[in-house]
Amino acid sequence: TAEIINGKEIAAKKREEIAKEVEKLKENGVTPGLAVILVGNNHASRTYVTNKQKSCQELGMHSILIEMPEEVSEEELLGKIDELNQDPEIHGILVQLPIPKHIDEKKVIESISPLKDVDGFHPVNIGRMMTGQNTFLPCTPYGIMVLLEETGISVAGKHVVVVGRSNIVGKPVGQLMLNQHATVTYCHSKTKDLKSYTKQADIVVAAVGIANFIKADHIKEGAVVIDVGINRNEAGKLCGDVDFEEVSQVAGYITPVPKGVGPMTITMLMYNTVKSAAESSNR
Ligand code: NAD
Numbered sequence: 001t002a003e004i005i006n007g008k009e010i011a012a013k014k015r016e017e018i019a020k021e022v023e024k025l026k027e028n029g030v031t032p033g034l035a036v037i038l039v040g041n042n043h044a045s046r047t048y049v050t051n052k053q054k055s056c057q058e059l060g061m062h063s064i065l066i067e068m069p070e071e072v073s074e075e076e077l078l079g080k081i082d083e084l085n086q087d088p089e090i091h092g093i094l095v096q097l098p099i100p101k102h103i104d105e106k107k108v109i110e111s112i113s114p115l116k117d118v119d120g121f122h123p124v125n126i127g128r129m130m131t132g133q134n135t136f137l138p139c140t141p142y143g144i145m146v147l148l149e150e151t152g153i154s155v156a157g158k159h160v161v162v163v164g165r166s167n168i169v170g171k172p173v174g175q176l177m178l179n180q181h182a183t184v185t186y187c188h189s190k191t192k193d194l195k196s197y198t199k200q201a202d203i204v205v206a207a208v209g210i211a212n213f214i215k216a217d218h219i220k221e222g223a224v225v226i227d228v229g230i231n232r233n234e235a236g237k238l239c240g241d242v243d244f245e246e247v248s249q250v251a252g253y254i255t256p257v258p259k260g261v262g263p264m265t266i267t268m269l270m271y272n273t274v275k276s277a278a279e280s281s282n283r
Contacts, residue, residue, distance in 0.1 A: 002225070002251040007143075010150045011263035014271065015059065021274050022060045025281070032277035033062035034092040034118070034269075035084045039077065039103070040070035045096045052094070055266050061273065062089060074103045078111050085113040091280055092118035092273035115280070118272035121168070129172065132179055136272045141173035143264025144205065144226055145180070151253065153203075153224055156181040161198050163187045163214070163241075164207030169228055173205050194218070206241035214242040222252035228261050 022032055034056055038049045049065060056063035066080060077095075084093045093116045095108055109117075114124040120138035128135035137145075148155060160182040164170035174184045187197050198204050198218040204225050206214045211231040219225060229241030240257030248254050255261055 002248040002254040004248075005147055005151050005226075005253055005255045005260065007147060007255060007260040007263045010147055011143075011267040013150070014146065014264075014267050015055075018267070018270050018274055019059050021278070025274070025277055026060065028281065030277050030281045031060075031062045031089070032092075032274045033064070033090045034094065034273045035064050035066060035087075035090045037066045037068065037077070037080065037093070037095045039068045039072060039095070039099045042096075042098065045098075049096050052266055052269060055270055056273075059270055059274075061270070064090070070100055072100075072103075074107065077103060077108060081108070081111045085111075085116060088280075090116065091276040092116055092269075094119050094269070116276060118269060118276055120172070120272070126172070129179075130175055136276070137176065137268070138168060138172045139268040139272065140169050140228060140261065140265045141176050142268040142271075143261060144173055144228070145176050146268065147226070147255065147261065147264055148203075148224070153253065155203065157183070158202040159183045159185070159200055160203045160205065161185045161187060161201035162205045162207065163194065163198065164205075164209070164228070166207065169207040170205075173207070173228075177203075177205075208241045210241060211239050212241070212243040214247060216243070216246040216250050219247055219250050221250055223250075224253040225251040225255070226261065227255050227257050229257060230262065 036049050036052055053063050084090050093112050109121050114122045117125050118136050120136040125135045155177050160177045162170050162174040165186050165188040174186055178184050185197055187194050195218050199220055201223055207228040211233045225247055227240035227242040231239055233239045238258055
């Protein structure tokens with residue numbers, strides 16, 4: 001049976017390192033600061049935002065939450081972002097997605113200064129990632145790379161099959177794997193005969209959003225299986241995109257849900273904010 005990759009433990013270790021870095025920066029008069037903008041009343045979004053605030057506090061960072069009503073105008077939101085772009089106490093700006101439909105998401109993302117885009121969603125930063133330059137890497141994909149690194153799994157020369165091609169998970173995680181010299185295959189909703197690809201993979205990353213979608217017969221014996229999904233099954237229980245029960249019988253390594261990829265996402269957000277603070281003090 002598969003070895004379980006303990007994301008909670010690895011995240012805790014990373015957070016200790018981040019806390020030390022925060023302390024060092026504070027000694028030099030810089031307190032890393034994150035601004036989170038929450039628009040409207042999405043319940044899941046509120047939980048995510050609260051967790052991000054809490055993590056900042058735990059690490060001794062400065063954080064502010066800006067709440068805006070559902071019917072806020074695009075102009076007002078962009079104005080707020082511009083203000084934060086100028087604010088020397090803020091090193092990271094994050095607009096919690098999704099935002100209401102009357103606001104142009106693309107415009108909002110592009111209005112955040114690439115120097116404060118700690119989510120790594122700005123096209124400039126995506127381009128920098130693609131060309132292997134210094135940038136803010138998107139948090140969930142970055143967290144996956146750290147999980148592998150900390151587990152001692154090298155991706156160079158491996159065949160990685162990414163299932164899912166979203167801008168926030170699938171596409172960037174494949175790119176980061178490629179940057180680390182993996183051979184990458186992307187599969188998605190239009191892929192024919194998905195199994196024929198996943199069966200060949202040394203590493204499978206599942207970012208589909210369908211509960212227990214990946215089964216034992218998708219996986220090669222001994223493969224590494226990374227489960228990004230956060231879903232609810234029919235019983236309302238939290239579960240991933242991978243059928244953990246049966247896949248853990250064939251895989252070599254597997255991330256559980258919860259306590260796998262999830263805890264890494266916020267950790268890398270904290271990492272990026274601290275990195276931004278450090279870089280701003282060197283400019
Ligand atoms: P998305 O809905 O934007 O993308 C899903 C992708 O799955 C699409 O690209 C689609 O082509 C692909 N897909 C759909 N049906 C498929 C099928 N039958 N066969 C193959 N591919 C198929 O989702 P997302 O934002 O990438 O998120 C994916 C999952 O990861 C969700 O459960 C989400 O909640 C979770 N998530 C977790 C974290 C975390 O921190 N752990 C972060 C982001 C997203």
